[in-house]
Amino acid sequence: GENVEQHPSTLSVQEGDSAVIKCTYSDSASNYFPWYKQELGKRPQLIIDIRSNVGEKKDQRIAVTLNKTAKHFSLHITETQPEDSAVYFCAASRTNFGNEKLTFGTGTRLTIIP
Amino acid sequence: DAGVIQSPRHEVTEMGQEVTLRCKPISGHNSLFWYRQTMMRGLELLIYFNNNVPIDDSGMPEDRFSAKMPNASFSTLKIQPSEPRDSAVYFCASSSIQGIGTEAFFGQGTRLTVV
Numbered sequence: 001g002e003n004v005e006q007h008p009s010t011l012s013v014q015e016g017d018s019a020v021i022k023c024t025y026s027d028s029a030s031n032y033f034p035w036y037k038q039e040l041g042k043r044p045q046l047i048i049d050i051r052s053n054v055g056e057k058k059d060q061r062i063a064v065t066l067n068k069t070a071k072h073f074s075l076h077i078t079e080t081q082p083e084d085s086a087v088y089f090c091a092a093s094r095t096n097f098g099n100e101k102l103t104f105g106t107g108t109r110l111t112i113i114p
Numbered sequence: 115d116a117g118v119i120q121s122p123r124h125e126v127t128e129m130g131q132e133v134t135l136r137c138k139p140i141s142g143h144n145s146l147f148w149y150r151q152t153m154m155r156g157l158e159l160l161i162y163f164n165n166n167v168p169i170d171d172s173g174m175p176e177d178r179f180s181a182k183m184p185n186a187s188f189s190t191l192k193i194q195p196s197e198p199r200d201s202a203v204y205f206c207a208s209s210s211i212q213g214i215g216t217e218a219f220f221g222q223g224t225r226l227t228v229v
Contacts, residue, residue: 001172034217043205043220044157089157095216101147101170102218104157 002027004092006105014113019080021108023090024072030092033066033073034102038087047088048075077110085112118221120206126227132194135224138187139208147218148181148191149205157205163189196228 003026013019025033034049050057050064050073057064061080066073077084087109091102119138127133139146147162161171166183174181178197183189193200203225207218 032216043222045220046217049217101159101162103159106156 002030002092002094002103004090004103004105006090006108008108009106010109010111012111012113013080015080015082017080019075019077019084019110021075021088021090021110022072023074023092023105024070025092025103026071027092027094028068028071029094032093032095033064034091035064035075036089036091036104038089038107040086044089080112082112082114085110118206118208118219120204120221120224122224123222124225124227126229127196129197129228130195131228132192133196133200133226133228135191135204135206135226137189137191137206137221139189139206140210140219141187143208143210143219144186145209145216145218146183146189147207147209148189149207149220151203151205151223152201160191193226196226198228201226201228 004023006023011019031052035047036044037047038044048059048062048064050066055066061078063076087107089107090105093100093102118140121136144165148160150158150160158173160173161181162169163183179193181191203223205223206221209216209218
C-alpha cells in the first residue's frame with residue numbers, strides 16, 4: 001500500500017517569512033495529492049490540492065509543487081501570518097473515476113512567531 | 115448543507131463498554147471514510163465505503179471494531195468491547211466521485227475517552 005512520509009514534524013518561522021513542508025510517497029500510481037490544515041481542536045480542511053498532470057499550482061500565498069519522477073511534493077507558504085499556525089497534513093491517493101483512500105503523512109506543526 | 119455531521123462530539127466510557135459513533139455524510143456524496151487520529155499515529159484510515167459498500171477495511175485494528183453503512187445518509191463505527199488504547203478522535207469524511215481526485219470533507223470528529 002501507499003506510504004507517505006512528511007518532514008519536518010515541527011517548523012517555526014518568523015512572521016512574514018516562508019515555510020516549506022515536504023512529503024514523499026511510495027506508490028507510483030498515486031495521482032492526487034491534497035494538503036489539509038488542522039487548527040487546534042478543529043477538523044482537517046483542504047487548503048490546496050494537485051493532480052499528477054500538473055507540476056505546480058498556486059493559490060494566493062500557498063503553492064504546491066509535484067515531482068512525479070522523484071515521488072515527492074511540497075507545500076510552500078509565503079508571507080506567513082499568525083493565522084497560518086496549525087498542523088498541516090499531506091496526503092496521496094490513487095484515484096481514477098472512483099474514490100480511493102487518502103493516505104496521510106504524519107503532520108507538520110507550523111508555528112508562526114510574531 | 116450542514117456538512118458532515120458526527121455524533122456524539124465527546125464520549126467518555128468505561129473499559130469493556132460498547133461505543134457507537136455516528137456519521138451523516140454530505141448529501142449526494144457517495145464515498146465515506148472513517149479515520150482515527152492520535153498523537154502517536156496521526157490520521158489513520160480505518161475503513162471506507164463507496165456507494166454504501168465497504169471497499170477497504172484493512173485499517174480496522176481488530177475484531178472489536180466494526181462499521182456499517184445501511185444507506186447513503188448514515189454510517190456507524192462500533193467498538194465492542196472498548197479499551198483505553200481506543201481513546202482518540204474519530205473523524206468521518208465524505209466525498210463524491212469526480213474523476214481524478216476529489217476533496218474529502220471532514221466532520222467535527224468524536225473525541226472518545228475510554229477509562
